[in-house]
Amino acid sequence: MLIFVAGCTEKPSQISKGATAEDATVKDATIIHKTYGGFTLPEMQMQELTVNSTAVVFTTSDTEGNFTKKYEKPFNETAFKELITLFENNKFLEMNDSYTPQAGQPIVTDVGTLEISLIEGNKSKTVKVDPYFSDYMPERLQEIDSKLLELRAYALSTSPQEAERIGRNWVENAPTYSYDGFDLKLENHTILETIPEQHFLTYTFTSRQGGYGNRTGQMTIQVITPHKIEIIVSEKNVTSAVIDGEWDELSQQPIPKETDANDMNNTTEASAEGKLVEMKYKITEEKAPWNKWYEGGNIQFIKAPTQSELIIAYYGTVYNIELNEVNRIDGGSLSNSPDGTYYVAKVKANESDNMKTLGWTDL
Numbered sequence: 001m002l003i004f005v006a007g008c009t010e011k012p013s014q015i016s017k018g019a020t021a022e023d024a025t026v027k028d029a030t031i032i033h034k035t036y037g038g039f040t041l042p043e044m045q046m047q048e049l050t051v052n053s054t055a056v057v058f059t060t061s062d063t064e065g066n067f068t069k070k071y072e073k074p075f076n077e078t079a080f081k082e083l084i085t086l087f088e089n090n091k092f093l094e095m096n097d098s099y100t101p102q103a104g105q106p107i108v109t110d111v112g113t114l115e116i117s118l119i120e121g122n123k124s125k126t127v128k129v130d131p132y133f134s135d136y137m138p139e140r141l142q143e144i145d146s147k148l149l150e151l152r153a154y155a156l157s158t159s160p161q162e163a164e165r166i167g168r169n170w171v172e173n174a175p176t177y178s179y180d181g182f183d184l185k186l187e188n189h190t191i192l193e194t195i196p197e198q199h200f201l202t203y204t205f206t207s208r209q210g211g212y213g214n215r216t217g218q219m220t221i222q223v224i225t226p227h228k229i230e231i232i233v234s235e236k237n238v239t240s241a242v243i244d245g246e247w248d249e250l251s252q253q254p255i256p257k258e259t260d261a262n263d264m265n266n267t268t269e270a271s272a273e274g275k276l277v278e279m280k281y282k283i284t285e286e287k288a289p290w291n292k293w294y295e296g297g298n299i300q301f302i303k304a305p306t307q308s309e310l311i312i313a314y315y316g317t318v319y320n321i322e323l324n325e326v327n328r329i330d331g332g333s334l335s336n337s338p339d340g341t342y343y344v345a346k347v348k349a350n351e352s353d354n355m356k357t358l359g360w361t362d363l
Contacts, residue, residue, distance in 0.1 A: 026081055027053045029120040033148040035132060038112025039291045043068045049152045053080040058155035071155045071235075086147060087118055090140035098128040099136050108133045110291075111304045116144060133304050156196040156235055160189060163199035163233045170238045171203055171229060174249050175214040181205045181227075192232075199233040212247040275349040276324065278363035279356075280342040283328075289358075290314035311343060319358070321351050 033049040040047075046061040058071045087093075101107055114132035118125050127141065134142050158166070164186060171177050171184060184205040192198040210221040229249065232240040241249035248255055281288075290310050305313065308326040315321040324346040344363060347355055352362070 026084055027077065029053070029084060029118070031083065031148070032117040033152065034115045035112050038132070039110040039287065040112065040295050044295065049148060049155065051075065051080065051083065051151055053077045056151050056155045058152050073155050083147065086144060090144055092118055092127070092144060093125050095127050095138070095141060097126070098130065099141070100130055101136055105135060108304060108306065110307065114145070116148065153197065158197065158199060158233060158236055160191065160199070162236070164189060164201065166233050166236060167199070167201045167203070167231050167238065170231065170241070174241065175252060176207070176212050176243060176247070176249060177205055179214050180208040196235050201231050201233065203229050203231070205229070212243060213252050276346040277349045277352055278344055278346055279352060279360040280344045280363050281360045283341045283343065293318065311345065319354065321347065321354060323347055
């Protein structure tokens with residue numbers, strides 16, 4: 001990430017002794033990175049990053065343009081000058097006003113539109129990329145876009161100290177610890193390189209009685225019980241909390257146990273292992289689970305993925321299920337599915353039952 005947080009921020013002021021008109025122009029300049037449209041949560045339909053010589057501000061708005069969230073971090077004038085220089089070195093003012101797919105390039109859908117703007121005094125320039133796909137941009141614009149995405153990640157980031165404070169406060173007020181816990185200690189803190197940034201924190205504590213959650217009115221064992229809780233803090237919120245690998249403290253329920261492989265019919269499993277079957281998933285107006293997962297910042301691609309790539313990544317990462325040859329097909333071409341549009345994929349036969357629980361059906 002850029003080194004732009006060090007040093008004190010400076011307030012815009014009149015040109016001081018020794019300062020130049022160029023310095024004043026930089027102080028008055030503003031850079032905007034805006035994306036809208038495409039598959040995204042309704043409350044994040046428009047995402048806008050605004051950068052000036054004192055602050056980096058990231059905001060989101062819903063489908064009607066109503067403001068939903070705001071994230072702000074300090075910036076300093078030196079780092080902002082370097083950003084302005086990046087625009088100048090890449091000849092931003094000389095770029096086309098818009099970039100779209102050229103002949104022979106693949107058409108990417110559902111990724112929205114990008115607008116990058118530079119405003120300096122009475123001058124302004126906006127470059128639009130529609131759809132927002134890096135291959136449609138010249139390399140000079142890709143470099144600018146990449147730096148602004150780093151700044152967006154910075155605006156969304158949480159400092160280690162703040163993450164630890166959020167984590168400790170959350171655990172102390174959660175049902176299990178607040179019921180009879182004591183001696184809360186931070187054992188480990190790892191920052192995961194994701195977008196948005198995630199803090200993985202491990203705490204240990206002790207309970208005076210067995211069990212989890214608020215045990216008021218329950219039969220409990222009076223025994224000193226050590227616990228380990230692993231939590232994830234992202235965008236200043238706790239998004240995951242698991243105690244001893246057995247209890248989901250967020251949903252207040254046990255973690256499902258995996259089926260013991262020894263209880264399965266090894267012969268049947270082995271014969272089905274290499275066999276592929278085709279399954280289908282009907283496309284509806286409701287947002288698909290893989291799009292919700294991608295928008296939640298659970299994975300980072302080098303460039304915007306196609307729906308097929310996203311589907312394969314989703315099931316492989318979340319459920320460890322390998323999908324192959326994912327295609328979008330009109331139901332009219334399927335003998336038993338005349339209505340609607342479907343995604344069709346190949347999957348190992350021994351995973352078909354798992355896929356059915358996730359909304360897929362046999363082709």
